[in-house]
Amino acid sequence: MSRRTVLITGTSTGIGLATVAAARRDGWQVVATVRDPDRADELRELLVDVRQLDVTDEQSVARCMAGVVRDYGGLDALVNNAGVANSDPTMEMSTMAALRANLEVNFFGVVAVSRLAMPLLRASHGRLVTVGSVHGVIGQPFNEAYCAAKFAVEGFMESLAPVAEAHGVRVSLVVPGFVPDTRFGYFPDVNRHTLHADSGPYADTYADYLDWVGGQGWESAGQPAREVAEVVLATLEAERPAFRVPAGRWAEEYLAHKLADRDGAAVQELARTWLGRGPGPAGG
Known part of the structure:
Protein backbone atom coordinates (compact mmCIF):
# COMPACT_ATOMS: atom_id res chain seq x y z
CA MET A 1 0.00 0.00 0.00
CA SER A 2 1.63 3.23 -1.15
CA ARG A 3 -0.68 5.36 0.99
CA ARG A 4 -2.42 4.73 4.29
CA THR A 5 -5.94 3.41 3.84
CA VAL A 6 -8.78 4.24 6.23
CA LEU A 7 -12.35 2.91 6.18
CA ILE A 8 -14.93 5.25 7.70
CA THR A 9 -18.53 4.21 8.39
CA GLY A 10 -21.58 6.46 8.37
CA THR A 11 -20.20 9.11 6.03
CA SER A 12 -23.21 10.56 4.22
CA THR A 13 -23.51 13.55 6.59
CA GLY A 14 -22.17 15.16 9.75
CA ILE A 15 -19.06 13.90 11.53
CA GLY A 16 -18.53 11.08 9.04
CA LEU A 17 -18.60 13.36 6.00
CA ALA A 18 -16.33 15.89 7.70
CA THR A 19 -13.88 13.14 8.68
CA VAL A 20 -13.73 11.92 5.09
CA ALA A 21 -12.86 15.44 3.91
CA ALA A 22 -10.20 15.88 6.62
CA ALA A 23 -8.61 12.48 5.98
CA ARG A 24 -8.48 13.03 2.23
CA ARG A 25 -6.90 16.46 2.77
CA ASP A 26 -4.17 14.85 4.87
CA GLY A 27 -3.32 12.25 2.25
CA TRP A 28 -5.25 9.23 3.45
CA GLN A 29 -6.70 6.81 0.94
CA VAL A 30 -10.33 6.93 2.06
CA VAL A 31 -12.97 4.22 1.76
CA ALA A 32 -16.20 6.04 2.70
CA THR A 33 -19.11 3.74 3.49
CA VAL A 34 -22.83 4.47 3.51
CA ARG A 35 -25.92 2.36 4.03
CA ASP A 36 -27.73 4.08 1.17
CA PRO A 37 -25.55 4.95 -1.88
CA ASP A 38 -28.29 7.32 -3.12
CA ARG A 39 -27.34 9.69 -0.27
CA ALA A 40 -23.67 9.90 -1.26
CA ASP A 41 -23.63 12.89 -3.64
CA GLU A 42 -21.55 15.09 -1.31
CA LEU A 43 -19.10 12.24 -0.78
CA ARG A 44 -18.60 11.73 -4.48
CA GLU A 45 -17.75 15.41 -4.84
CA LEU A 46 -14.77 14.70 -2.55
CA LEU A 47 -13.51 12.13 -5.10
CA VAL A 48 -13.19 9.29 -2.62
CA ASP A 49 -14.04 5.61 -2.89
CA VAL A 50 -17.69 5.28 -1.82
CA ARG A 51 -18.95 1.82 -0.91
CA GLN A 52 -22.21 0.40 0.40
CA LEU A 53 -22.08 -0.96 3.95
CA ASP A 54 -24.92 -1.77 6.32
CA VAL A 55 -23.38 -2.32 9.75
CA THR A 56 -26.37 -4.45 10.82
CA ASP A 57 -25.86 -6.91 7.94
CA GLU A 58 -22.91 -9.28 8.50
CA GLN A 59 -22.77 -10.24 4.83
CA SER A 60 -22.62 -6.56 3.85
CA VAL A 61 -19.74 -6.01 6.27
CA ALA A 62 -17.90 -9.09 5.00
CA ARG A 63 -18.32 -8.04 1.35
CA CYS A 64 -17.03 -4.57 2.07
CA MET A 65 -13.95 -5.81 3.94
CA ALA A 66 -13.18 -8.37 1.24
CA GLY A 67 -13.40 -5.61 -1.37
CA VAL A 68 -10.98 -3.42 0.59
CA VAL A 69 -8.46 -6.26 0.81
CA ASP A 76 -4.40 0.88 8.12
CA ALA A 77 -7.27 2.36 10.10
CA LEU A 78 -10.96 2.02 10.85
CA VAL A 79 -13.23 4.83 12.04
CA ASN A 80 -16.53 3.58 13.48
CA ASN A 81 -18.90 6.49 13.07
CA ALA A 82 -22.22 5.02 11.86
CA GLY A 83 -25.08 5.41 14.32
CA GLU A 104 -28.18 -3.27 16.70
CA VAL A 105 -26.79 -0.20 14.92
CA ASN A 106 -25.08 1.68 17.73
CA PHE A 107 -23.43 -1.27 19.47
CA PHE A 108 -23.54 -4.51 17.51
CA GLY A 109 -22.81 -2.64 14.27
CA VAL A 110 -19.60 -1.29 15.81
CA VAL A 111 -18.66 -4.80 16.94
CA ALA A 112 -19.45 -6.35 13.55
CA VAL A 113 -17.21 -3.97 11.62
CA SER A 114 -14.42 -3.97 14.22
CA ARG A 115 -14.13 -7.75 14.46
CA LEU A 116 -13.62 -8.14 10.70
CA ALA A 117 -11.24 -5.19 10.55
CA MET A 118 -9.02 -6.43 13.39
CA PRO A 119 -7.03 -9.03 11.40
CA LEU A 120 -6.22 -6.34 8.83
CA LEU A 121 -5.27 -3.82 11.52
CA ARG A 122 -3.04 -6.37 13.26
CA ALA A 123 -1.21 -6.90 9.98
CA SER A 124 -0.66 -3.16 9.49
CA HIS A 125 -0.21 -2.26 13.18
CA GLY A 126 -3.07 0.09 12.54
CA ARG A 127 -5.61 2.20 14.38
CA LEU A 128 -9.20 1.61 15.46
CA VAL A 129 -11.03 4.82 16.33
CA THR A 130 -14.68 4.85 17.37
CA VAL A 131 -16.84 7.95 17.65
CA GLY A 132 -18.49 7.59 21.05
CA SER A 133 -20.51 10.14 22.97
CA VAL A 134 -20.68 11.86 26.32
CA HIS A 135 -23.88 9.78 26.57
CA GLY A 136 -21.62 6.74 26.85
CA VAL A 137 -20.31 8.04 30.17
CA ILE A 138 -23.19 10.08 31.63
CA GLY A 139 -26.77 8.91 31.18
CA GLN A 140 -29.11 11.44 29.61
CA PRO A 141 -32.80 11.66 30.52
CA PHE A 142 -35.15 10.44 27.78
CA ASN A 143 -32.26 8.80 25.88
CA GLU A 144 -32.20 5.39 27.55
CA ALA A 145 -31.64 3.20 24.48
CA TYR A 146 -29.00 5.43 22.91
CA CYS A 147 -27.12 5.80 26.20
CA ALA A 148 -27.25 2.04 26.79
CA ALA A 149 -25.67 1.43 23.39
CA LYS A 150 -22.94 4.04 23.92
CA PHE A 151 -22.19 2.71 27.41
CA ALA A 152 -21.81 -0.73 25.80
CA VAL A 153 -19.42 0.66 23.20
CA GLU A 154 -17.33 2.25 25.98
CA GLY A 155 -17.09 -1.06 27.83
CA PHE A 156 -16.34 -3.07 24.70
CA MET A 157 -13.57 -0.76 23.50
CA GLU A 158 -12.05 -0.31 26.95
CA SER A 159 -11.82 -4.09 27.25
CA LEU A 160 -10.47 -4.55 23.73
CA ALA A 161 -7.85 -1.77 23.88
CA PRO A 162 -5.14 -3.46 26.00
CA VAL A 163 -5.42 -6.74 24.09
CA ALA A 164 -5.32 -4.96 20.72
CA GLU A 165 -2.33 -2.89 21.86
CA ALA A 166 -0.45 -6.08 22.77
CA HIS A 167 -0.84 -7.04 19.10
CA GLY A 168 0.11 -3.68 17.62
CA VAL A 169 -3.29 -2.00 17.25
CA ARG A 170 -4.13 1.24 19.09
CA VAL A 171 -7.80 1.63 20.08
CA SER A 172 -9.34 5.01 20.90
CA LEU A 173 -12.75 6.57 21.55
CA VAL A 174 -13.38 10.14 20.40
CA VAL A 175 -16.09 11.61 22.62
CA PRO A 176 -18.09 14.56 21.25
CA GLY A 177 -20.99 16.35 22.86
CA PHE A 178 -23.76 17.93 20.81
CA VAL A 179 -23.09 18.42 17.08
CA PRO A 180 -25.87 20.55 15.56
CA ASP A 181 -24.74 20.63 11.90
CA THR A 182 -25.69 17.05 11.10
CA ARG A 183 -28.80 15.09 10.15
CA PHE A 184 -28.15 12.72 13.05
CA GLY A 185 -31.30 12.64 15.13
CA TYR A 186 -33.32 14.39 12.40
CA PHE A 187 -36.86 13.01 12.12
CA PRO A 188 -38.99 15.09 9.71
CA ASP A 189 -42.28 13.87 11.19
CA VAL A 190 -41.21 14.39 14.78
CA ASN A 191 -41.45 17.77 16.50
CA ARG A 192 -42.06 19.16 19.97
CA HIS A 193 -45.82 18.72 19.61
CA THR A 194 -45.64 15.07 18.54
CA LEU A 195 -43.02 14.26 21.16
CA HIS A 196 -45.14 15.82 23.89
CA ALA A 197 -48.19 13.90 22.67
CA ASP A 198 -46.24 10.62 22.72
CA SER A 199 -44.81 11.12 26.20
CA GLY A 200 -47.83 9.80 28.11
CA PRO A 201 -47.53 10.35 31.86
CA TYR A 202 -44.06 11.89 31.33
CA ALA A 203 -45.32 14.76 29.13
CA ASP A 204 -44.72 17.58 31.62
CA THR A 205 -41.28 16.23 32.59
CA TYR A 206 -40.37 15.86 28.93
CA ALA A 207 -41.47 19.44 28.24
CA ASP A 208 -39.09 20.63 30.96
CA TYR A 209 -36.31 18.58 29.41
CA LEU A 210 -36.95 20.08 25.96
CA ASP A 211 -36.82 23.56 27.48
CA TRP A 212 -33.40 22.73 28.90
CA VAL A 213 -32.18 21.33 25.58
CA GLY A 214 -33.26 24.46 23.73
CA GLY A 215 -31.90 26.81 26.35
CA GLN A 216 -28.83 26.24 28.44
CA GLY A 217 -28.44 22.56 27.46
CA TRP A 218 -27.02 20.96 24.33
CA GLU A 219 -27.66 23.92 22.08
CA SER A 220 -25.23 26.04 24.07
CA ALA A 221 -22.66 23.24 24.12
CA GLY A 222 -22.66 22.51 20.39
CA GLN A 223 -19.59 22.16 18.22
CA PRO A 224 -19.38 21.83 14.43
CA ALA A 225 -18.84 18.42 12.84
CA ALA A 260 -11.49 10.61 37.52
CA ASP A 261 -9.66 8.82 34.70
CA ARG A 262 -10.69 11.20 31.92
CA ASP A 263 -8.52 9.81 29.10
CA GLY A 264 -8.65 6.18 30.24
CA LEU A 270 -3.91 -1.41 35.12
CA ALA A 271 -5.11 -3.73 32.34
CA ARG A 272 -1.56 -4.03 30.97
CA THR A 273 -0.50 -5.62 34.26
CA TRP A 274 -3.22 -8.25 33.86
CA LEU A 275 -1.64 -9.15 30.51
CA GLY A 276 1.83 -9.35 31.99
CA ARG A 277 3.04 -6.29 30.13
CA GLY A 278 3.76 -3.79 32.90
CA PRO A 279 3.35 -0.01 32.60
CA GLY A 280 2.90 1.41 29.13
CA PRO A 281 5.04 4.08 27.47
CA ALA A 282 4.68 7.72 28.43
CA GLY A 283 1.58 9.23 26.91
CA GLY A 284 -0.52 6.06 27.20
Missing part, protein backbone atom coordinates in the same frame (compact mmCIF):
# COMPACT_ATOMS: atom_id res chain seq x y z
CA ARG A 70 -8.85 -7.00 -2.89
CA ASP A 71 -8.48 -3.40 -4.03
CA TYR A 72 -6.05 -1.96 -1.46
CA GLY A 73 -4.20 -4.97 -0.12
CA GLY A 74 -5.11 -4.24 3.50
CA LEU A 75 -6.28 -1.58 5.93
CA VAL A 84 -28.73 6.26 14.77
CA ALA A 85 -30.62 8.44 17.23
CA ASN A 86 -33.74 7.53 19.16
CA SER A 87 -37.03 9.34 18.47
CA ASP A 88 -39.09 7.78 21.26
CA PRO A 89 -39.35 9.90 24.43
CA THR A 90 -38.92 6.98 26.86
CA MET A 91 -38.39 3.23 26.74
CA GLU A 92 -41.90 2.82 28.18
CA MET A 93 -43.40 4.62 25.18
CA SER A 94 -41.19 2.71 22.71
CA THR A 95 -41.31 -0.93 21.60
CA MET A 96 -38.84 -3.72 22.28
CA ALA A 97 -38.23 -3.95 18.53
CA ALA A 98 -37.24 -0.27 18.37
CA LEU A 99 -35.00 -0.59 21.42
CA ARG A 100 -33.26 -3.64 19.96
CA ALA A 101 -32.83 -1.86 16.61
CA ASN A 102 -31.04 1.00 18.36
CA LEU A 103 -28.59 -1.42 20.00
CA ARG A 226 -15.57 19.59 11.25
CA GLU A 227 -14.19 20.24 14.75
CA VAL A 228 -14.92 16.68 15.82
CA ALA A 229 -13.47 15.41 12.55
CA GLU A 230 -10.18 17.17 13.26
CA VAL A 231 -10.02 15.42 16.65
CA VAL A 232 -10.70 12.08 14.97
CA LEU A 233 -7.92 12.72 12.47
CA ALA A 234 -5.46 13.85 15.14
CA THR A 235 -6.24 10.67 17.08
CA LEU A 236 -5.63 8.55 13.98
CA GLU A 237 -2.27 10.18 13.41
CA ALA A 238 -0.99 10.54 17.00
CA GLU A 239 2.02 8.42 17.87
CA ARG A 240 0.47 7.33 21.18
CA PRO A 241 -3.19 8.36 21.22
CA ALA A 242 -5.14 8.27 24.48
CA PHE A 243 -7.89 5.71 24.85
CA ARG A 244 -10.62 8.31 25.50
CA VAL A 245 -10.30 11.62 23.66
CA PRO A 246 -12.86 14.35 24.44
CA ALA A 247 -13.67 16.26 21.27
CA GLY A 248 -13.43 19.67 22.93
CA ARG A 249 -13.29 21.63 26.17
CA TRP A 250 -17.01 21.33 26.86
CA ALA A 251 -16.94 17.51 26.50
CA GLU A 252 -13.87 17.31 28.73
CA GLU A 253 -15.50 19.38 31.47
CA TYR A 254 -18.77 17.47 31.16
CA LEU A 255 -17.02 14.10 31.54
CA ALA A 256 -15.25 15.43 34.62
CA HIS A 257 -18.59 15.29 36.46
CA LYS A 258 -18.17 11.52 36.51
CA LEU A 259 -14.68 10.45 35.49
CA ALA A 265 -4.89 5.97 30.84
CA ALA A 266 -5.15 4.66 34.42
CA VAL A 267 -7.48 1.82 33.47
CA GLN A 268 -5.35 0.90 30.46
CA GLU A 269 -2.19 0.82 32.58
